[in-house]
Amino acid sequence: MKAEIKLALTMGLLGGVVVFLFGGWSVTVLGILIGVFMGLSIGGRVNKKDGPRKLALQSLSTAGIAAVVFIAVSLFQNYVVAPAGGQFPSELYIVIPANLIGGLGMILFTALTAALHGLPDRQERLGKLILMVVLVIAFPFIDRITGLHWSGQIIFALIFVILGLGLNIVVGFAGLLDFGYAAFFAIGAYTTGILSSPQHHIFMNFWLVIWIALAMAALWGLILGTPTLRLRGDYLAIVTLGCGEMMPIIFRNLTNVTIKEPLTCWIIPGIMRLFNSSAATKCITIIDNLDLTAGEKGINPIGRPYLPFIGEFQSNNPIPWYFLIILLILLSVFLIRRLRDGRLGRAWMACREDQDAAVQMGIDPVHTKLTAFALGAAFSGFAGAFYAAYIRGIFPSVFEFSTSIIVLCIVVLGGMGNINGVILGGIIIMGADRLFLPALKDLLKGLMDHTILPALTSNHTLQAVVAQNANPILYRYLLFGLTLVIMMALRPEGIIPSAQIRAELHADEETSAVEKAVKN
Amino acid sequence: MKSFFRRFMRPIIAILVIYLVFLLGPIAGLDFPIIVGRIQESPKMLVQFLIIGLANGAIVAIIALGYTMVYGIIELINFAHGDVYMIGVFTALSTLSVTGALTTNNPVHLVLGIVAALVVAMIVCASLNVGIERLAYRRLRNAPRLAALISAIGMSFIVENIGLIWAAQSWLVPSFGTTGGGAQKSFPDLLSKIMISLNLDPNLLASTGLGLRFTIKDLLVIVLASILMIGLRFFIQNTRLGKAMRATAQNRDAAKMMGINIDRVISITFLIGGGLAGAAGLMAGLYNNTAWWFMGFRAGIQAFTAAVLGGIGNITGAMLGGFLIGLLAAFSDGYMDARWTNLWVFAVLVLILIFRPTGLLGEQVGEKA
Incomplete structure (x- = not known):
């Protein structure tokens, strides 16, 4: 009671x-x-x-x-x-x-x-x-x-739920720590942006683009995964961080792409000049001054999905977007559950628990990890395509390291390896970030302006300092950081843990308990 | 046929990769004709970039020492280390502001202010680093390594946020026109000011007529970094505590059996690493003249790259790696394209981890993820 x-x-x-x-x-x-x-x-x-x-x-x-x-x-x-x-x-x-x-x-x-x-x-x-x-x-x-008007923010949370579900395949199922997950999100979003924006005079249908974005993200997962997945543990984490950080730099700077074929443009002329020959070769230019990503300005506007009866999805009506993202989540959850329970999923978990033992059982570790990486990336392609269409514009700064870490926060908070946990984690983290903090800011600002600051009138410097620092948005990073540190210290298996991960994370507590029992 | 492929596979792949670099490199500034042209144009610039690279590399090397020492002892990438360095920059700036060194023209006052800033920055960063270890890493020492790494990332975010709030305090950080915590703050060029107030040219090579710049800033950074590195080497090689640190790095359990207090040794490692980061903070502030709450991330990545490049866990390697990364960055800024410099640093990090994870001077570090 x-x-x-x-x-x-x-x-x-x-x-x-x-x-x-x-x-x-x-x-x-x-x-x-x-x-x-x-x-x-x-x-x-x-x-x-x-x-x-x-x-x-x-x-x-x-x-x-x-x-x-x-x-x-x-x-x-x-x-x-x-x-x-x-x-x-x-x-x-x-x-x-x-x-x-x-x-x-x-x-x-x-x-x-x-x-x-x-x-x-x-x-x-x-x-x-x-x-x-x-x-x-x-x-x-x-x-x-x-x-x-919570729907608009809840849709953001749900985008991050898909990202969390994808990262969960990599981190939770396969046990590969990935600090560069936002890179694939970026690839999905930029694929969508480039293929359906007037900036490039290509107007592909969203329902087609979303699959292309998915395929592109998966492809880049394969490309980035092939050389890196030989590494283990924290080295892999840092390599993924490096790759993930390269993406925003690349997207930020691809504003005047010129590709000239090197053999004809400078290697052969250079050799000829060495021999004092004056014969000239024609320089082949493949791409000349193409503005692919528009740098900081970003790509916008981006095409939106269209459905009969509903028409084109509009930004002032979140309901179709909401149901679209719910559908995408359902599809993702369905696919991920099938994958997890199948042969591949069991291979992932075997590799996570003990790679050497898994190899002895006939599992190909490179193939297993690569599929986890590519499939994990594929779901972020989904999220990226939806995000680009929903926001209608994409900017390189969205895809930086902090985004990767927010997604990691979602997975860690909800419970690594647990689908329901990740969904809950995504809603909690993004709800806190998008709904709770701004509302808290408004509340505090109102309280400050009307009640607390007037009480401090005697001291103007103090008043200014208090007013300036009473802005919860300033403490966003602190929130994410504390989530990670506290979860790791107190409950590394997350809110809704998967049974295996819990056993793994508490393995040495068990051994120490056994040791104690033996001593007694 | 099959043996033919096997024999020529590697050269063919190598040629293909080189061709691709030639084809796509120019997008990211790696355009050989342009680079060669620029070097031919003014070879003097090469020496100039060497100087800039050495000074920046010295700062990177000092930060890298903190990474490599911690990794050597507890095999943890102390992700928050770069942000501790950022706190060092802000501590130095605030100390200078509080002691009045920012506004004075008296050279003695300026020198004393800088010394005070160095001491305070080192103390603050050392205690911060020890605190981070106590709070976030100690209880995870026997947990899976990834748990500690995630905790380190979290700590890094927390320290960054502290920096952001610190930068917003106008009474601690003078703003010189920029407002708000998110903006880059300017860190006044005090060393040149000292020289000018003594009626000397800040450029030490001005009288030689070579047209090169080797300023008092470069000199201070290189000298101070060398002192710190030599001091650290001496400490590790010749003192009892240094010996204990090396023993702990080699085998923690065996060291424990020999009566070494592991917790204390690890705390001291973090203490020294933090102190070095604080010193690097002051140097970077005086050298680059900016302070920004997010500068720790990039500096941390550069320093970590340097540590890996030299061979993580290896102190000489970290120094070497630091200088190499500094040179790479200066070269890329000067001859390629400053927008892409960070990409090349990341590329070095990724390539070195993939192809030679032991680094240039590294011994085999156990991979027991």
């Missing part, structure tokens, strides 16, 4: 923190989401035999406490924090239904999800699936009705 109260308080406050930043209708959306989440966590500890009805009733108390905490925080935000930040509190006709639906939704969905645990296994899985599908489909519409 104590554990349940703790859970209820954590969940209520967790939701409250987010509501704190957004206010308004976010109460409703979060109430439902947290309800589902709470139901899932309760389900892990209950007695399955009790049956759905009893479980639902049992969960009610927890859900009730959480809902009360949650609504209390929400009201506190609306009537205390918002005025302190210089905003008007929401009107009653929004506050009452929003909080009511949010609180009731939380209780209802907790009970519903908890009840699912009481069903037989197959029905339970089916029920959860239906619940998930309903939530995923309903999200953009709720988002639009409530006017929260």
Whole structure:
């Protein structure tokens, strides 16, 4: 019972923190989401035999406490924090239904999800699936009705989920640390950009380009992987970092490409000059002054997908984009699961656990690693194509080292080798980066301007210093860095660990436990 | 037929690769006719680039020592090391600002300020590096190596963020026109100022009439770097602690059995590496006259490349590698295309790791990933 109260308080406050930043209708959306989440966590500890009805009733108390905490925080935000930040509190006709639906939704969905645990296994899985599908489909519409405008940022998060899924093949399944993953993202995006932008007078259909981008990324995975994958461990990591850093430099500087055939242009004339011959050869110029990537200015605009009935996807309507990226994720997850469970996936994991033993079993390590590298890269081609079409413009600075590390953060946080973990990690990391931090910035700025700074009027330098540093966006890198360091120190296997990785990472704890036991 | 292929495969591939370099190299500035033409035009410039390369290489070498010492002892790429150096630049700049050396014209005050900046930068960076080891690496010493590497990357991001916030503090970092933490800050050219206030020409070769520049900045960097390198060599070869470090690098368990306090030795390694990075920070600030929160990343990669080039774990190798990388960068800036210099540094890193991971002077480093 104590554990349940703790859970209820954590969940209520967790939701409250987010509501704190957004206010308004976010109460409703979060109430439902947290309800589902709470139901899932309760389900892990209950007695399955009790049956759905009893479980639902049992969960009610927890859900009730959480809902009360949650609504209390929400009201506190609306009537205390918002005025302190210089905003008007929401009107009653929004506050009452929003909080009511949010609180009731939380209780209802907790009970519903908890009840699912009481069903037989197959029905339970089916029920959860239906619940998930309903939530995923309903999200953009709720988002639009409530006017929260989270969809645009959630789409970013989902792009990074695909990247995380791809990197997970390389890092999680095959155990190859890749610090240059953004390079393949860049290749996918630039392929799309070059093939469907007026800058190059090529207008290919997005539905075709996305596959070309995928193939290009995979091809470059093969090209970069072939020489590098002989290395092991940290040397491989650094080589991938080097390759990954070369890509933005290349894309930044390919602004006037001239290729002259060297034999005819200077080798033969040079030799002739050595022998004092005056015979001239004709210099063959293959490409003359081609502006391939437009440097810092980037490629834009880029063509967008078009579908009958929907028309061309527009930037002011995120719903088609949302469903497109969800489809891409589903496709990726399907493919990755098939790969993981097949012969190739098992070979990856065997190589990860012990390469020498795997070779003895007849696995070709180079081939295995190369496929992991190329397939991992292929999914970032997907993400790159979608990203280019969605943003409508690509710039080299997007694909630098920090992007590779953000994707690595997603994989590490969610759990290396676990698909669900990576999806959760992507949503947490990118949600924090794209939604949470900007909202926190606005909140802090409002509080600073209206409440805290006036209290410091006596000291103008201090006032300036505080105002300048109270910007959470400044601390973005700190957030990613801390995620990596803390996860590695406390829970290297991630939030949702894969069983094998956990065993591997805690191997020496086991041996030391055995040693202790022997000593005693 | 088959033996024919086997026999000529390698030369054919080699010729193909050389042809491809000739064909595509010019895109990235590697255009031999142009390079040869420029060298013929003014051979004096070659000497000039040699000087610039040596001075920059000295800074890279000092940073590289920190990488190579840590790798030699715990086989970890201390990814945050480049960022520790960046903190060194900012510490030096802030110390100079606080001591008033930035605004004075009194040569004694300036020299004292620079000495103070050197000492403070070394102390701050050394403690930072030791702290990083305590917080992020120590508990991962027996974990898989990749876990420690990921932690190192995380630490690097944290230190970069500290630099970004530091750069935004106008009361610590004078801005000289640029504002905001993200912008590059200027680091005043104090050495030339000392020379001018003493009525001397900052260019030491001005009176020779050769038309070359060898300034007080070059001299200071090369002299200070040499002192630090010789001091480090002496410390490692001739002192008890240096011996303990070498023993730990060779075999940690055996060293432990001989009664060496491993934790202490590792801490001291990080301490020395950090101190060197701090000194490099002051030198780089005085030499290149910029301070930027992101400069540690590029410098770190260059230094790591230098360490690998010389043979990681090998201290003489790191010095050699540093000078080579400095020369490469200067040569690329001067004769090829400055936009592509970083690409060539990365290319050297990738090629050396693929084809000769032991480096130029390296002994075999155990590969036990």
